[in-house]
Amino acid sequence: MTPIPERSALDGDVEVLMGTLYLxxxxxxxxxxxxxxxxxxxxxxxxxxxxxxVPLIKVDQVVVMGDITLTAxxxxxxxxxxxxxxxxxxxxxxxxxxxxxxxxxxxxxxxQYAAHSTLSxxxxxxxxxxxxxxxxMRTLLLRYNRKLNSATIDDAAGQxxxxxxxxxxxxxxxxxxxxxRMSGLGPLFGGEGAGTSPYFGVxxxxxxxxxAFPGRVRRPPTDPVNxxxxxxxxxxTKQIVSxxxxxxxxxxxxxxxxxxxxxxxxALDIIEEFRPLIVDSVVISMLNNRMxxxxxxxxxxxxxxxxxxARRDFLKQLDDRLQETVRHPVFSxxxxxxxxxxxxxxxxxxxxxxxxxxxxxxxxx
Numbered sequence: 001m002t003p004i005p006e007r008s009a010l011d012g013d014v015e016v017l018m019g020t021l022y023l024x025x026x027x028x029x030x031x032x033x034x035x036x037x038x039x040x041x042x043x044x045x046x047x048x049x050x051x052x053x054v055p056l057i058k059v060d061q062v063v064v065m066g067d068i069t070l071t072a073x074x075x076x077x078x079x080x081x082x083x084x085x086x087x088x089x090x091x092x093x094x095x096x097x098x099x100x101x102x103x104x105x106x107x108x109x110x111x112q113y114a115a116h117s118t119l120s121x122x123x124x125x126x127x128x129x130x131x132x133x134x135x136x137m138r139t140l141l142l143r144y145n146r147k148l149n150s151a152t153i154d155d156a157a158g159q160x161x162x163x164x165x166x167x168x169x170x171x172x173x174x175x176x177x178x179x180x181r182m183s184g185l186g187p188l189f190g191g192e193g194a195g196t197s198p199y200f201g202v203x204x205x206x207x208x209x210x211x212a213f214p215g216r217v218r219r220p221p222t223d224p225v226n227x228x229x230x231x232x233x234x235x236x237t238k239q240i241v242s243x244x245x246x247x248x249x250x251x252x253x254x255x256x257x258x259x260x261x262x263x264x265x266x267a268l269d270i271i272e273e274f275r276p277l278i279v280d281s282v283v284i285s286m287l288n289n290r291m292x293x294x295x296x297x298x299x300x301x302x303x304x305x306x307x308x309x310a311r312r313d314f315l316k317q318l319d320d321r322l323q324e325t326v327r328h329p330v331f332s333x334x335x336x337x338x339x340x341x342x343x344x345x346x347x348x349x350x351x352x353x354x355x356x357x358x359x360x361x362x363x364x365x
Contacts, residue, residue: 019060020239022315023068024308026090032073059083061242063235065311066090084245086238090305094234096262097241105248111352116253119184123172125351125359126188126256131167132273132361134160134195139364140276141199144206144284153205156198163195185256203280208288220303225283227297227304231311232279232318233271239322240267240341247345255348270344273362278337282321286314330360 016022021037023030029040036055043049062078062085064070070078070085078085079100087095115121138160145153170187196216204213204225213225221227241264244251254265256272286292296310306314322338330347344362351359 016054016058019058020319021054021059021062022065022312023062024065024090024311026067028068030068030070030074032071032077035077037074037077056081056083061086061239063088063238082246084238084242086241088234088238094238097238097264099241099245099251108248108349108353109250111354112249112253115352116255116259119173122255123185123188125348126185126269127167127170128359128361129256129269129272130188130192130195131164132363133275134164134192134199135361135363136273136276137195137199138164140280141202141206148205150202150205153202156202159198160195163191166194167191188256199276206284206288209290210294211287222302222304224292224294224297224304225287227306228283228286228292228314229279231306231314232283233275235315235318236274236279237264237267237271239338240264240270240345243342244270244345247342247349249345249349249352270341270348273344274337274341277364278318278321282314282317286317291317326364329363 023039025039025041026044027042031038031040033053035057036053037059039052039054041050041052056077059078061083062070064085065088067090075085075098079098082100084100085098087097089095115125138157141153141157141160145157167188170191173184200213200216203216204211207213207225211225212223214223216229217223217226218230221230241251244264244266249266251264251266252259254269256269257263257265259265291313292310296307297304298307323336325334325336326340327334328340328343331343335343340362347356348359350356
């Protein structure tokens with residue numbers, strides 16, 4: 001096997017952050033080299049061709065961004081070691097994931113499918129997820145408003161609180177079909193919209209400087225702030241897919257989001273509680289601390305994306321946030337945000353199996 005240099009995975013071209021290998025250098029070729037990955041990067045931008053070695057022991061998942069080739073032996077080794085591979089465009093749009101064979105815990109899968117198919121079981125889980133999201137959105141607004149002292153932001157926080165109270169009073173439907181959105185999960189979606197709309201209505205007020213935010217725009221993101229939010233949500237969703245698979249649940253069968261071909265519905269469920277705490281907070285921090293500037297973005301046909309170097313900086317800040325520690329609201333000990341996400345998946349599994357009475361949302365004060 002080719003010797004592995006000491007700084008094998010941290011040379012700026014290939015980065016391993018918190019167990020995630022990010023492959024971003026276009027036209028690279030990734031091969032297996034013993035128990036490591038050999039990343040061959042072609043000459044570009046005046047730099048010579050180079051090779052980087054990444055020991056497999058450092059890698060929990062791989063994120064491939066753009067035109068990068070992984071050989072069959074490299075993919076086989078990753079799957080054998082239960083390492084998921086997620087494919088994104090160079091702009092951050094998700095293509096899909098290559099996931100190892102599912103867990104052998106058939107009882108857990110049956111419980112997940114049964115809960116998804118039974119509205120009276122699915123409804124309280126979905127409500128807890130939305131309530132967690134809105135509560136954390138409100139907390140973020142109140143934190144920033146301690147300095148801003150804005151009546152507009154305070155009013156938005158009040159609207160979110162009203163939406164939460166409205167959802168708490170909703171009865172659990174017993175017989176409605178999932179297809180009947182108004183008598184099924186429909187009221188929850190209405191409450192979610194009533195809370196999310198004022199949040200993004202004042203999100204731009206949290207930003208300093210020249211960053212305009214017209215409101216949440218997804219496909220495509222038409223401004224730098226939305227480009228950051230969309231990219232961050234995509235990257236975090238991929239992290240959650242891997243954690244769901246590690247716990248033994250099916251990432252494509254959700255409680256809040258409807259299933260669809262290639263749609264990781266359960267990962268989209270779990271991310272709801274963590275969007276404001278991880279992605280939104282990183283976006284606000286980087287923009288307010290001038291860690292990004294308008295020239296770090298490229299506009300193509302009305303859509304914005306990060307330039308390569310700025311994208312690496314954003315991924316690094318996102319990873320730093322995942323490593324930050326917080327006191328867990330259920331277990332009352334201090335863990336990283338990444339561990340908190342895994343614990344939420346495990347709590348969901350226990351709720352589905354009936355080992356705990358209900359799914360507790362992750363909220364911070």
